[in-house]
Amino acid sequence: MREAQIAAGQQPEYDRRYRDISADEVARLEADGRSYVIRFKMPLDGQTVVPDAIRGDITFENSQLTDYVIFKSTGLPTYHLAVVIDDHFMEITHITRGDEWVNTAPIHVKLYEAFGWEMPAFAHLPVILNPSGKGKLSKRTQSFQDGNTLVLVKTSEFKENGYLPPALINFLTNIGWSFGDNVEIFGPEESMERFELEDINPAAAKMPYEKLDWINNQYIMKLTPEALTEQIMPFIERDNLPITQEQIAVLAPVVGMRLKRLTDIYEQVQYLLVDETVNLTAEQLTHKKMGPEAALAAFTAARDFIADTDDEYFNVAGISERLRAIGEIHTENEKAGPFLGTARLAITGQKVSPPLFESIVALGKDETVARLNRAIERLAG
């Protein structure tokens, strides 16, 4: 029948041919050993109203509905029959499900009526759309590339990519619902106090991934240095980076605000992994406020200081004080800035790095001295 309808250019649809079949005929067909399904007689006219907590009443013309199968030919019930029974006996009060279920709601409503059971409240939630492409974002898919951005889908993927669970929860709660009072950062307890189903925005939304980065950074910044170190280490270990917990602990107080994701720690510790100072030229180690001779003197002073510092004084405060002083002495304008800039380059090999003094402590005395010596050689030669 289905094939005949398609062949005839019609929409395949059950024609209700057995809707009012007589008991005799049923017996006759059964005797023939024909397989069969059992359908639910839906009303032929009138309307079925699905009360929805988010959208209000959704009205369907019964003439548009069909007689749904409630028992398959295997004798097993279909989902439609099963949920209604299951939800009823589980004393479900609210059915919240995706938008894609609205069209099946009328059969459920009619089944509740047929059973004479109290209907739970329905709430059809908006779906989440693909970031830039078309269609909805399926929960069953995995992360995929969309243009040049990686679209994460599963919670495990968010975790693997350095997002904190509370940040993800905050982010998700903020889609389709808003906390109010222009507040964007909030926890589950606070939002639960305010949450009402009817406040949900019925429109489908795309995930604003850039905003997730911002939220995640907000949560990372709220972490104590110890907690941040603890969150970062698993990633260091996962990727077998030759970096110690002590090193991360030194950087933790100053890198939090630089991390959108925990995995951004990689670029912060780059200078520990590869020594890019080998490519530096003498010119890069000078500054218009600090010529070659001054630079040489400054780097030499810095090297001597670092090399002579007892381990117990090899710390951020001590290094900061001394290096600033050295910078001020050897710069035309008596500001530490120019020297600290070149020192960053000489020590990390990068123009951009975590704050210098912390970077030095994390690098360690020996390596710092070695890199400074290289700079001195460049400037001298």
Add this chain to the structure above:
RNA sequence: GCCCUCAUCGUCUAGGGGACUAGGACGUAGCCCUUUCAAGGCUAAAACCGGAGUUCGAAUCUCCGUGGGGGCACCA
């Protein structure tokens, strides 16, 4: 094709007849701060899909259109 549904800055949203010169956030741009990059502070550009109604008055209500999403299984 038929049915259901949705529609405010680029994005997530606030707003539900006069409080709208349409608010916030992300992102973007500029400035300040600053040893770099960030973070932080300040400022800026940026939206009511279109058309008819209803009304003294519409982003808000109604209808039509357009566009988006979903559905039309013996799957859930």
